[in-house]
Amino acid sequence: MSEHAPLLEVRAIRKAFPGVVALADVSFDILPGEVHALVGENGAGKSTLLSIINGLQLPDSGEIRRDGQAVMLRNPSVARAHRIALVHQELVLCPNLTVAENILLGQEPKGRFGRTDRKAMYQEARRILGAIHVDLDPARPTGELSLNEQQIVEICRALVSDPKVLIFDEPTASLNDDQVQHLLAIIRNLKAKGLGIVYVSHRLAEVFALADRITVLRDGRAVATLPAAESSEAVVIRHMVGRDPAPNRIERGTSGTAEVALAVRSLGAGKLFDDVSFEIRKGEILGIAGLLGCQREAVMRALFGALPVDRGEIRVGDRPCRARSPRQAIVQGFGFLPADRKGEGLVLPMSVGDNIALTMLWRFSALGFLRRRKKDGLAWEMIRMLSTKVASLSQAARELSGGNQQKLVIAKWIARGGEVFLVEDPTRGVDVGAKPQIWRAIDELTRQGKAVLLITSELQELMDISDRIIVMSRGRVTGHFERPEFSVEGIARCAVM
Numbered sequence: 311m312s313e314h315a316p317l318l319e320v321r322a323i324r325k326a327f328p329g330v331v332a333l334a335d336v337s338f339d340i341l342p343g344e345v346h347a348l349v350g351e352n353g354a355g356k357s358t359l360l361s362i363i364n365g366l367q368l369p370d371s372g373e374i375r376r377d378g379q380a381v382m383l384r385n386p387s388v389a390r391a392h393r394i395a396l397v398h399q400e401l402v403l404c405p406n407l408t409v410a411e412n413i414l415l416g417q418e419p420k421g422r423f424g425r426t427d428r429k430a431m432y433q434e435a436r437r438i439l440g441a442i443h444v445d446l447d448p449a450r451p452t453g454e455l456s457l458n459e460q461q462i463v464e465i466c467r468a469l470v471s472d473p474k475v476l477i478f479d480e481p482t483a484s485l486n487d488d489q490v491q492h493l494l495a496i497i498r499n500l501k502a503k504g505l506g507i508v509y510v511s512h513r514l515a516e517v518f519a520l521a522d523r524i525t526v527l528r529d530g531r532a533v534a535t536l537p538a539a540e541s542s543e544a545v546v547i548r549h550m551v552g553r554d555p556a557p558n559r560i561e562r563g564t565s566g567t568a569e570v571a572l573a574v575r576s577l578g579a580g581k582l583f584d585d586v587s588f589e590i591r592k593g594e595i596l597g598i599a600g601l602l603g604c605q606r607e608a609v610m611r612a613l614f615g616a617l618p619v620d621r622g623e624i625r626v627g628d629r630p631c632r633a634r635s636p637r638q639a640i641v642q643g644f645g646f647l648p649a650d651r652k653g654e655g656l657v658l659p660m661s662v663g664d665n666i667a668l669t670m671l672w673r674f675s676a677l678g679f680l681r682r683r684k685k686d687g688l689a690w691e692m693i694r695m696l697s698t699k700v701a702s703l704s705q706a707a708r709e710l711s712g713g714n715q716q717k718l719v720i721a722k723w724i725a726r727g728g729e730v731f732l733v734e735d736p737t738r739g740v741d742v743g744a745k746p747q748i749w750r751a752i753d754e755l756t757r758q759g760k761a762v763l764l765i766t767s768e769l770q771e772l773m774d775i776s777d778r779i780i781v782m783s784r785g786r787v788t789g790h791f792e793r794p795e796f797s798v799e800g801i802a803r804c805a806v807m
């Protein structure tokens with residue numbers, strides 16, 4: 311076989327679910343030493359394709375060839391035996407076990423009487439960590455690792471079977487910019503060793519920083535395979551959505567009224583944060599910027615009654631607010647969209663329509679036909695507003711793609727209402743085509759007089775949407791910027807104070 315023969319070929323794969331053709335005649339291949347990115351809108355078919363390559367699902371028709379030979383990937387163990395491995399997006403580590411135990415879980419080297427040979431296990435874990443140039447103590451309990459370190463353990467777990475094809479499913483979804491760079495360096499290193507890497511991500515900047523080729527899926531079809539060096543984000547987005555994308559930056563105009571929606575004065579919580587003060591007017595979006603450990607998430611949680619404060623004052627409108635629980639915070643006018651939305655607020659076996667209706671029950675107290683029609687009408691409005699891809703209102707939420715589940719959570723959360731919305735990373739896991747719609751939905755909230763406090767993991771996004779930004783560093787407010795003064799340099803300077 312020539313050096314450039316594909317490690318893996320996917321030919322004319324088709325996979326349908328009731329009411330949806332998830333993959334229609336998809337073909338693509340992976341060469342040794344290449345990163346082949348797979349991109350597409352939410353529901354385009356990426357996860358379905360990955361699960362077929364990883365042996366989690368069988369295709370209805372089509373063929374998979376590994377080193378030129380047709381293979382039947384009946385389950386993930388068969389895929390592993392063919393040296394194909396997947397790095398999970400969701401970290402599935404056991405927190406009580408050590409790094410080495412997690413890496414070799416289920417594949418521990420055995421010594422006498424079939425017992426685990428612990429010395430060999432630690433040696434093997436050290437060898438794998440060394441192979442990707444990571445200095446992590448294999449004896450550390452996994453529970454105390456950072457997200458980035460946990461991700462590394464996940465990668466090592468996939469490397470145990472010495473794969474030739476390694477699949478990454480949105481590996482950077484919960485990482486900050488520095489951690490992303492570290493992960494990309496590890497992936498480049500694996501590529502240099504000749505592995506073929508399949509890389510799925512919604513973050514196009516990262517796809518262009520890493521990929522050799524990019525295959526775009528749209529509505530279950532592979533609509534283009536492009537050499538990254540000869541393409542651009544705009545071209546890829548056009549293939550993904552079939553039109554020019556809407557700009558992310560929202561023209562906010564003269565937003566905000568004079569009326570203060572939320573006033574926070576000298577707020578403090580233990581050693582986490584201190585002397586935090588700001589105001590948000592009705593109709594305004596205030597962003598909080600800061601590096602990891604700046605405690606902006608803790609401020610959000612304190613406002614939502616999920617973390618006790620011991621000093622300072624919070625006022626919603628002209629009322630003092632002392633929420634001691636999220637339930638009380640909701641009653642006092644707060645809405646909270648946490649970054650960790652997995653399963654959050656969705657009853658997965660229930661239908662899409664009923665999931666949205668759950669939050670709106672109080673609006674439909676009168677029984678009757680009209681109620682159903684009105685309920686369905688509002689549900690469709692929510693679904694369209696965020697371009698959620700659903701087959702029908704009666705489709706079970708569990709059958710939606712990951713990104714579409716996220717959009718459904720956001721739709722529910724907007725439907726629930728409130729005066730002050732606390733929002734963390736609303737576009738995480740959401741495709742580029744739908745991001746502007748989410749920003750527009752938030753913009754629309756403020757036009758109705760709501761106030762929004764916002765955190766995003768990408769600073770550019772925060773600058774695109776916020777009216778003002780405060781910067782936090784080590785639990786204190788270190789900067790305050792009006793929209794015309796926004797600059798990455800200025801904000802970054804305050805973030806390291």
Ligand SMILES: Nc1ncnc2c1ncn2[C@@H]1O[C@H](COP(=O)(O)OP(=O)(O)OP(=O)(O)O)[C@@H](O)[C@H]1O
Binds near residue numbers: 739
């Ligand atoms: N088990 C299932 N039953 C019914 N429909 C399904 C099932 N799994 C996936 N689908 C449908 O197949 C289509 C493709 O979904 P898939 O999860 O592959 O999309 P994706 O590109 O990974 O999206 P995302 O970016 O949101 O993760 C979607 O319309 C989805 O609703």
